[in-house]
Amino acid sequence: MNDDEKTRDYNKAVAAFAKRYLPYKQPLLKTIENFSPELADVVIRHGLYEIWEEMTPLLSYRDKEIATLAALITDNTVMKEITAHTENCLIQGMSKKEVLEILTVLTLYIGVPKIINVMDAVKQAFENYDQHIKNKG
Structure with missing residues (x-):
């Protein structure tokens, strides 16, 4: 190249x-x-x-964001990235309820403590997104 x-x-x-x-x-x-x-x-x-x-044309941005968010939550070390990719899920049309359901499913595979650890990052993303929508309107 x-x-x-x-x-x-x-x-x-x-x-x-x-x-x-x-x-x-x-x-x-x-x-x-x-x-x-x-x-x-x-x-x-x-x-x-x-x-x-x-390299990933078959996956929608929404699909990629779900996979990315799940991976970041599983890693459980990069809260700013969890916030950013939660925001991106919302930008791609996911509802807050769908994001919360991802957290519920992940409790089976990564455990409750990791989900509790990311709650503040997810809440911050919800607030940031709501503020963005409010500012646009």
């Missing part, structure tokens, strides 16, 4: 990110880029474009 193709794909990833994340998350990409252009290439171009856009 030449540099022009990498730049094109990077820019497509930035555009896709803008559609999938709440506005307050938009500066994150520039923060990653300023910290390390190499890390930005892996996270943004490869992760957000190649994997999310090109």
Whole structure:
């Protein structure tokens, strides 16, 4: 892949990110880029474009967000990401009730303590999303 193709794909990833994340998350990409252009290439171009856009065309964004949220909750170490991907589930049309049902199912596989541990992150996502909707309207 030449540099022009990498730049094109990077820019497509930035555009896709803008559609999938709440506005307050938009500066994150520039923060990653300023910290390390190499890390930005892996996270943004490869992760957000190649994997999310090109390599997984059969899965909807909603499906990808459900899988991502379940994986992050199972890991149980990155609360900011759990908040962000809960918000993304809502952006993709999931209801809060559906998110809560994901938590209920996960209790069988990862245990109640991990679900209790993520409750604040999920509540924060609900609040952020509600505020976003209120600000739009």
